[in-house]
Amino acid sequence: QVQLQQSGPGLVKPSQTLTLTCAISGDSVSSTSAAWNWFRQSPSRGLEWLGRTYYRSKWSDNYALSVRGRINIKADTSKNQFSLQLTSVTPEDTAVYYCARNIASAGASFDYWGQGTQVTVSS
Amino acid sequence: DIQLTQSPSPLSASVGDRVTITCQASQDISYLLNWYQQKPGKAPRLLIYDASHLETGVPSRFSGSGSGTHFTFTISSLQPEDIATYYCQQYNNLPTITFGPGTKVDFK
Numbered sequence: 001q002v003q004l005q006q007s008g009p010g011l012v013k014p015s016q017t018l019t020l021t022c023a024i025s026g027d028s029v030s031s032t033s034a035a036w037n038w039f040r041q042s043p044s045r046g047l048e049w050l051g052r053t054y055y056r057s058k059w060s061d062n063y064a065l066s067v068r069g070r071i072n073i074k075a076d077t078s079k080n081q082f083s084l085q086l087t088s089v090t091p092e093d094t095a096v097y098y099c100a101r102n103i104a105s106a107g108a109s110f111d112y113w114g115q116g117t118q119v120t121v122s123s
Numbered sequence: 124d125i126q127l128t129q130s131p132s133p134l135s136a137s138v139g140d141r142v143t144i145t146c147q148a149s150q151d152i153s154y155l156l157n158w159y160q161q162k163p164g165k166a167p168r169l170l171i172y173d174a175s176h177l178e179t180g181v182p183s184r185f186s187g188s189g190s191g192t193h194f195t196f197t198i199s200s201l202q203p204e205d206i207a208t209y210y211c212q213q214y215n216n217l218p219t220i221t222f223g224p225g226t227k228v229d230f231k
Contacts, residue, residue, distance in 0.1 A: 047167070047210060047222040062218035098166050107173060108214030109157045113166035 002026035004099050006114035012093075012121050018086040022099030022114050029075045029082055030055045033104050038073060038084045041116075042095035053082055054104075089121045125149050127211055127223035135231045142198040144226045146211035151191050155215045158187055158196045161225075162207045170209075171196065198228075206230065 008020035022036070029036060035054035041047045051063035053073045063071050072085040086093060097117045100110040126149040136142050146156065154174040159167035169178045171187035174194060184199045198205055211223040 046224055047212075049220045049222075052218060064219065100166075107155060107157075108212075108217055108220050109169055109172035109178075110159075110167070111169050111178070113168075116164075116166055 002101060002112040004101065004112055004114040006097070006099055006117045008097075008117055008119075010118055010120060012089055012119060013123050014090055014121055015088055018084070018089050018093065018097075018119055018121075020084045020097055020099075020117055020119070021081055022083070023079070023081040024101075025080075027101065027112075029080050030077050032056055035102050035104060036073075036075065036082045037100045037102060037110065039098045039100060040093075040095035041098070044092075045095070048095075050084070050086075052102075091121045093119070094121045095119060124219070125152060125213055125215055125221055127213055127221060129209075129211060129223040129226045131226065132224065133227040133229060135229055136201050137231050138201055138203060140201045142201050142205075142228060144196045144209055144211075144228075146189075146194040146196065146223050148192045148194070148213055148215075150215075152213045152215035154190045155213055156187075156189070156194050157212045157214070158185075159210045159212060159222075160205075160207045161210065167210060201228070203230075 003025045005023045012018045035052045037052040038050040051073045053061045070087045075082045099114040101112045128147045156174045158171040161167045175187045208225045208227045210225045214220045
């Protein structure tokens with residue numbers, strides 16, 4: 001059974017960097033058949049895909065246009081986890097953040113999710 | 124960007140009712156659509172993938188259909204545990220994916 005356990009601060013000051021981690025059990029971040037994603041959800045923006053990282057013969061990542069230039073998603077194979085870094089945050093980045101897995105052969109359906117982390121951007 | 128609209132929202136029904144939610148895409152997305160259930164304070168749960176395929180472990184009262192721009196999600200007999208918000212999600216232009224605005228289902 002795959003489990004994703006999120007960790008990270010719930011409060012970030014404006015202009016600072018938001019960092020969240022998603023620890024994986026029951027699968028490998030280096031799996032060549034999975035991709036590891038970050039989402040967020042807010043009343044104003046709904047459910048929003050932020051980006052993903054995945055390994056095939058090398059590591060690759062993709063990011064949503066809305067956060068491109070501020071986002072970095074990277075895997076830590078030694079800890080079997082992946083992380084989200086979002087720089088220069090503003091109050092508009094306040095949201096519940098989720099990590100999730102999708103299996104490459106299953107298109108883009110997200111079958112396992114983390115528990116969610118409420119992140120508030122405020123001074 | 125492909126936009127998804129859902130209707131109705133919200134939706135009020137009674138236990139045992141047949142409930143239908145529609146999802147309209149702004150352009151042809153073939154069958155590349157999934158449905159999720161989300162309860163308050165919880166992550167979304169995948170119910171239907173590729174428009175009509177039931178995810179493993181999901182009760183058979185849930186079903187999906189459609190292709191192109193028009194999709195339907197049905198609960199054949201609403202149960203108390205089905206009270207939630209339901210989202211459609213398209214993946215026609217990977218890696219970008221988008222979700223619909225959600226349909227909140229509650230009891231009359």
